[in-house]
Amino acid sequence: MEExxxxxxxxxxxxxxxxPIGALTMDDFDxxxxxxxxxxxxxxxxxDKTLRVDENxxxxxxxxxxxxxxxxxxxxxxxxxxxxxxxxxxxEVLMFDTGIRITKNLT
Numbered sequence: 553m554e555e556x557x558x559x560x561x562x563x564x565x566x567x568x569x570x571x572p573i574g575a576l577t578m579d580d581f582d583x584x585x586x587x588x589x590x591x592x593x594x595x596x597x598x599x600d601k602t603l604r605v606d607e608n609x610x611x612x613x614x615x616x617x618x619x620x621x622x623x624x625x626x627x628x629x630x631x632x633x634x635x636x637x638x639x640x641x642x643x644e645v646l647m648f649d650t651g652i653r654i655t656k657n658l659t
Contacts, residue, residue, distance in 0.1 A: 557652075558616060558652060560620075562616045563613065564614050564615075564652070565611055565613055566587075566611065566614070566650065567609055567612075568585060568609070568628065569608055570608060570646075571608065576632060578607060578608050580633065581630055581632045582631045583599050583631065585627070586626070588627075590620060590622055593619055595614050597612055616654045621655055621656055623649060624650045626647070626650050628644075630645075
């Protein structure tokens with residue numbers, strides 16, 4: 553994955569896309585997203601605070617000032633309907649590196 557460098561203060565528009573799970577699209581389940589460069593500064597956004605593009609794509613808007621400097625990581629927690637579980641919800645956790653590095657300056 554190619555790394556993208558952005559400067560602190562950049563407003564990011566991140567597209568979260570999850571392939572359908574069986575017949576379920578992102579429209580069919582709740583999710584939350586945690587964005588962070590370090591455990592000290594975590595930006596959490598719920599599905600209702602994202603912008604829907606289509607059934608499999610949602611936008612997350614965040615100012616890099618709230619994240620600080622470093623490699624931007626993402627954790628998605630999805631609550632997928634599944635009747636095999638007692639509460640009819642299966643929790644899926646996805647973690648990945650966004651390929652974005654937030655830096656204060658060029659050096």
